[in-house]
Amino acid sequence: MTADVTLTAITHRFDAFTALDGVDLAIPAGDYAVLLGPSGCGKTTLLSLLGGFLTPTTGTVSIGGRDVTRVAPAKRPTTTMFQDYALFPHMTLLANVGFGLRMRGVGRAERDERALGFLDLVGLKEAAAKKPHELSGGQRQRVALARALAVEPDVLLLDEPLGALDLKLRRQMQEELKAIQRRVGTTFVHVTHDQEEAMAIADLIVVMNKGRIEDRGPPEEIYLRPKSLFSASFMGEVNLLAATIGAASGGLVIARTPLGTIVLADAARTGRTAGAKVRLAVRPEHLSIEGAISGAVAIGSAEILDIAFFGTHHRCRLRPAMAADLTLIAHLPQAFAGRAGESVALALDPRGVVALPEPA
């Protein structure tokens, strides 16, 4: 069972505070959507509106084409997996998972059989007779997932589900969540503030800030072609270079920066005309040692301020000779052997650059 979700012109106020401000969003059926943003951005409010725990001040929520704006949580084709799991502590896992079916009047034998099936899906079939306090955090998590899925919702809502788990378990659960979502085909809407988690599991990332949607799209697009400065910086480290858009011809466009003139693909200017002041967003991995990557353009020498080894790369802070007031962050190769204080010749790969509007 699955359905698409459409939010139209949603505004939600708590007294004087506007938690959501004119949000429009469409999530296709069967997608794994992640609402991503810092705390207070409105992502949890949005989830509560989908689940029916809040009614928006204005706007409509529809699921599978049906307007559910004013429908109670129990009557919606949604279930929520809560942040603290909210398992029933006095019931066995089987009774926990079967609870929704019991409320729907499913008889005991069938209920137990179906609940057992969902416990099996999350790998806890053997623990069916245990109570929640006998489980580890990750196992409780799985029971909460099985319980929410057991009523076969069209849309499953997950409120920061992995927040309480340690890093290793979180990675493992991310994979499991995604695999289970693929198997059941239900639309998942997942809230998190962790951009790595979002990239690991999402089909569709929705970046939120201050009650508005900043950006939306598949992970690659959000990371490589962000539509706003906020989105670019929230998705990971980024160097922001002030630039002026110059002349365009033959699918290419010139950007003048403190590090010299860079020729970008025309698409990278994102519709901005000649003379426009922009910021070029350059990911640290798009800076390299001159000559190492073909197609990268030289941007002069830079002094290494500090360098740290991160396993897959060296993270360097550099001061370019051409603009000594700038600090660049670059991810240089694992084998790079520079030291702080040394100078290196840097290059920039224009294929990884996008021009973003100056902040208002």
Added chain:
Amino acid sequence: MPRPSTALSALYAAALYGFIYLPVVVLVLFSFQGGRFPIPPFNGPSLQWYGQVFSDGRLTSALLNSLVVALVSSAIACLFGFLAAYGLARFRPRGSGLARAMLTAPLTVSTLIIGLGLLISFNMIGVSRSLWTVGIGHVVLNLPLCFAILYAQMGEHQVNVERAARDLGANDLQVMALVTAPMLAPGIAAAFFLSVTFSWDEFLIAFLLSRFDVTLPVEIWSLLRSGLNPKTNAVGSIVFLGSIVLVLALELLVFRKAAARRTAP
């Protein structure tokens, strides 16, 4: 050789416990008196006075009355207390602070005032005194306690669990019966056993509101009017034993379990 201060505090503790428990010990001891008076010298032990208690129809029916009133009134006080606590904690209606204060305030009112007030009220509306009125009086007495205990147990953690139950399709009644009440079971049991204990040896309200059928403390009081008698010691010991059993049940069933749950991983 213990230091003088240690010896002194031991002596003080002994005096303190003696002061509290000596009367009880004396009461229980002379319930086993062989002679006719509950005064030294002790010439027992003998169970004759217990035999007399259990062959006294008035005393045994009073004992039964006490038990019924305690159990039924405590169950009702717990139910009302739970409903009030749930409503005020979860829905926070306008003026819930005032409602909460009004519900707990009777804890500070003397039982004499409550008993007199009920007596006057029952007279006004023409309800004659009976075990029913005693039961109502005990509900009035214990409701504030039950409410206070259960309201304190309504935590934020349960709110999310209740939300989850609603999300899965439970209505208000199902949420209360299947989720909230079982989660609060230790608190409900504590409120119930405490209520039973208070009702079991409550005298003033029972005295003022009863007529022909009386509870045990009232029957003991009428026994005492005919002078001291080891029989009163025996029945007093039975009442005391009842209280002890209740307190032990509370300790074993509620607090041990709660502690076990807290220490569980």
